[in-house]
Amino acid sequence: MLILSLDTSAAASAALLLDGVVIGxxxxxxxxxxxxxxxPAVAALxxxxGISGADLDAIVVGVGPGPFTGLRAGLATARTLAYVWDVPxxxxxxxxxxxxxxxAHAGSGEFLVATDARRKEVYWARYRADGGVPELVAGPQVGAPTSLPALPAYGKGAGLYPEALAGVEGFTDVHPSAAALGRAAYRRLTAGLELLDTTPLYLRESDARVPGPRKRATA
Structure with a gap:
């Protein structure tokens, strides 16, 4: 199975995977x-x-949580490519x-994943690992790091708030990546599990507001 994976929930990343192995x-x-x-990165990959988009078996994309502008860039790119190439x-x-x-690192037990949501908050979710395979327990949510359970924490959020989160050494500066996203998608697809649609998980209301009516000038 040849998969193109994209994620722009934090930094921009792309990966090509063949049968779950990253080849670019x-x-x-x-x-x-x-x-x-x-x-341009997708074109180069x-x-x-030496393949074309029509050779792909699937495109997978990270749906967040993440900031509006960055997340939309990845989703729009993935939707456009899937439409043009007629790929799932x-x-x-x-x-x-x-x-x-x-x-894979934890092996077993519960842990947190936390990324930077700015405004002194994190995007987070709680997982349980069984034989190295993670299962979502709760989330995703956005909130203050001080409100999270006392569990080992992975991701850049743990590095930003070490006083509140028990960051795991070697994993406190980690962003979501297209390569790992693609591996997660391949594991689920080959197991016959359903994935999400491409509805974005913003978790916050947009800061943008429609301007109100203009005030009437008075004499």
Whole structure:
């Protein structure tokens, strides 16, 4: 199964996977250029492997949680490519990508995944690992790090708030990645499990507001 995976819930990333093995990847730490870098990165990944979009068996995309602008860039790109290439499209919660690696590290037991939501808050979810395979227990949610359960925490949120979260060494500066997202999607697809649609998980209301009526000038 050949999968193209995309995620822009934090930094922009893309990956190609063949039968669950990553054969090409792209990632940037810049959180402001998603729309500019993602499409060229996909084109380069396909060209490096000598394949076309029509050769793909599926496209998967991280649906958040994440900021509005960055998340929309990835979703719009994934939807456009799936339509143009006539390829099945699936959504995966972006925190699941960190949980995929965290579960393998933890082996068993419960843990948290937390990423930066700004405003002194984190996007977070709670997981249980069984034999290295993560299962979602609660979330995703957005909230203050001080309100989270006292469990091992993976992700950049744990690095930002070490006084509140029990960060796991080596995993406190981790963003969601397309490579891990693709592995999570492949595992579920081959197990016959359903994935999400591409409805974004913003978790917050937009800061943008429609302007009100203009005030009438008075003499």
């Amino acid at each position: 990847r792209f990632a940037t730490e810049d959180t402001r250029t998603h729309a500019e870098v993602l499409a 396909l060209a490096d492997q 499209l699936h959504g995966v919660m972006s925190l699941d990508s960190i949980a995929e690696d965290a579960g």
